[in-house]
Amino acid sequence: MVEMSTENQVIQFLIKNTNCTSSEVLQGVVAKKSIATIKRTLSTLIQKRLIISIGKGKATRYQLSTYFELFKKINIEQYYEQEIDDRKIKVNFNFKLLTDILPNVDLLSIDEIDELNDLQSKYTLNRTELSENEYKNELERLAIDLSWKSSQIEGNTYSLLETERLLKEKETASGKSKDEATMLLNHKDAIDFIIENPDYLFPLTISKIEDIHSMLTKDLAVDRNLRKRRVGISGTNYKPLDNEHQIRESLNDMCALINAKNNIFEQAFLALLLISYIQPFADGNKRTARIVSNAILINNLYCPISFRTIDSVDYKKSMLLFYEQNNIMSLKKIFLEQFEFAVETYF
Secondary structure, rough: OOOOOOHHHHHHHHHHHHOOHHHHHHOOOOOOOOHHHHHHHHHHHHHHOOEEEEOOOOHHHEEEOOOHHOOOOOOOHHHHOOOOOOOOOOOOOOOOHHHHHHHHHHOOOOHHHHHHHHHHHHHHHOOOOHHHHHHHHHHHHHHHHHHHHHHHOOOOOOHHHHHHHHHHHHHOOOOOHHHHHHHHHHHHHHHHHHOOOOOOOOOHHHHHHHHHHHHHHHOOOOOOOOOOOOOOOOOOOOOOOOHHHHHHHHHHHHEEEEOOEEEEEEHHHHHHHHHHOOOOOOHHHHHHHHHHHHHHHHOOOOOOOOOOOOOHHHHHHHHHHHHOOOOHHHHHHHHHHHHHHHHHHOO
């Protein structure tokens, strides 16, 4: 059996025993460590925002932070080995996420921000070395990839090559439904709109998000505007809000939260998370989230993200993990990796 890491031992102890001194933690861990090791571990967990310290000197006590559930390490493969009805989840919408938790925490670590900023600097430099025509061609390539992958995540069966023919030559693929082609064309129209009107969505408001949703669902059998009825999500027992007033209020809180954040990457990541979590529309929520997230990046001259290499199942699992546990780590990994992929691949 693999020995549990010191960090995990400390966390497991603090889950069961709150407000403890370092000496009490030392006595509580399964595999005995030195007090110096325990103090280093506690310091590391504080930096990771998993625990907090209260008091000073010998009176210092430790407990799990308010943000523990956001950042705790979860083995996603082990998590989904449990059947849907066996998983212990947060069934109902967590209002505190929008009002108390997310407004008061940085979702990206200093190291993650440094890494993203380095990539953004590379993108900015690369962009200056491209002619206007070359840049437009790269942006077009990314837009096609994003239209394809975003649609594939939602079950669209067009291949990337078929998508390219459709979007460039308006040639539909044989054996595919009209709705599949419409979904892809709508994606491209929405992306083209935010490229041509980068500041349209900002400051972010409910009505502007509704406009993007309307573009994405044009000529599809999807209700427009905020939903007025209950909606279920396949693969999870999480229950989104079913009250139109609460949906509007939560979406408004989300807009205020994103508008107040200073870091552009965090704004884009929050849009990706929260539009999907709130599920304000009868359908098309994740598609809308991906477009709005990219709109934030594009408006601030940041590299947009195509999500091209992400496995659709992995994306859905990461999103469901946030629904069920309010844990951001798996989806954040996707966001970071896909931003790097976009910078290295397109520009």
